[in-house]
Amino acid sequence: MRLERIDGSSYRIPKQGRMRVDGIIFSDVRLLESLRDDPCLDQVAAVASLPGIVRASLAMPDIHWGYGFPIGGVAAFDPDEGVVSPGGVGYDINCGVRLLTTKLTRADVEGRIPHLVNMLFSAVPSGVGAEHRDFVLSRSEMLAVCEKGAAWAVSKGYGEASDLDYIEDHGTIPGADFDVVSDRAYERGKNQLGTLGSGNHFVEIGYVEEVYDADAARQLGIPEGTIVVGIHTGSRGFGYQVCSDSLEGLVKVARKYAIDLPDRQLVCAPVKSPEGWRYLAAMGAAANFAFANRQMITHFVREGFGAAFEKSWHELGIRLVYDVAHNIAKMETHEVDGRSRKLCVHRKGATRSLPAGHPLVPPAYRALGQPVLIPGDMGRYSYVALGAKNAMQKSFGSCAHGAGRLLSRKAALKATQGRRIEEELAHKGISIRAAGRATVREEFPEAYKDVADVIRVVQTAGLATPVARIAPMGVIKG
């Protein structure tokens, strides 16, 4: 795959063969080295062949091999000429991250992290097949969850109305329709709301280790030394089934639209077609399930901290900093060649990144920009950044979503043979509880790229501006 260097933080795959536009990779020499044997660049080129794609097929610095679209892929399509593709969102619809802040400092939690970790591990169902035995959504409740998202959870007492101001799209994707969701999706998801799941999903207690913009950090509520909690999860089996059903349905009608696909996982339909709208409605339902999921887990975290410190969570100041989706497709307005256009923007393993002044940024942050949450791995650090103006011009207001895997799960198990990762983390002062036997080894820190490398490119490319670095102290994994 021929790459042309554009500048120190971006490369071009020139339009060739079936490609309708260029591919643009936000990366640098160091990160590109890790992609040498990764087929993700071929995937960027494949996405560039889809009809109605606008400007370029984009790849964020944490790009790695997915299926169809790469993970870390962003693509925007004209709603009249272009397509919507479930593979451009992923199976875990609205997998995303939220960050909570507190009034606690490191001194307050000294010696208490193992207890807090155990408490959260009990409070938040996690692990493979995690579900509630005693909390099963009826069909009418599931309908409400799918239509209202986080607002449903708040109406049931999981959090406060003010939380919704700090969630992307206020925690509710409009146009969601439970009627287009299959019975199978309902069956898979009915007792999974309020659960973490497995793999790289986590609840993580950390502290603000370093601040790069003291004023912004203060306004976000994350000055140096603050104890924060990150939550990473999505739509669970409900979303996976919605994606599966959508893919199988679109494969059946692929011939109808005569779209030439280099990979069947790129199966798609015109945005304005009945099948396209049906997918967006089903995706919206699953996205709202995920927003409700993270809202419920937030409640469990608040209650758990409250019990541990014998205070209300209000007294502990546990408030939501922000919640972002990183697997989603949305109709957004962007400027292209000097003209304002409505586009169907797909982000698969990529985060929205809006600059200061953007009307969709919460009023409390409008002068700053949208918080961009970029978790790393469980042994090193994560970052909080703010959306920057260049993101609107270069990446349809998008940014990286994490560190990106370096090693497959199999390779991670091989690399950690004979090692006791929990002990290694404990020596660094990090407590971990994981539901799965192999999870800690599969998710060990070096299985991921160094997120500091990702942040460096994000900053150089002007996609977001780092505000603070967070160090892990306690981790719950599935």
Place this chain on the structure above:
Amino acid sequence: MAAGTTDRGAFRTTPHTADVAIRLSAARPEGLFAALLAAMRQLYVGRRRLRPASSRTVRLEGPTMEDLLVSFGNEIIFLVDAHKLVPVCLDAVAVSTDREAGLKLDAELALAPVDSRVGVDAELKAVTYHRLEVRRTRNGAGLRTSLVIDI
């Protein structure tokens, strides 16, 4: 129910950064499904022995073998996720042509309940279409394919 086959096929996992890639091979089409079931069983429960406690008839249709493999794999995922039933083996399986649908799969799955104390080892999200193409082996005597499972 159509007659079964003793072709169990074979599988092995291959490197994939974020998910699981599996290579399947078999002498006959039915063997690919047996191999896929065996691969998924290993992902779910490793080498643990399972005792079948129930069976389920699965009937699927699709225009191609690839579609049937994806549907079959996703059927297994649904059984595990929603019904807590892990596939043990295929008691019977037959692939036949269908004038309208293209291809038909009739299968009898032997199932075991998920051990509530131990659970399963992996959460499989879905079998994907990524790079999925069933081909003849080089000597023409059998079939092979690779597929990616999102976990």
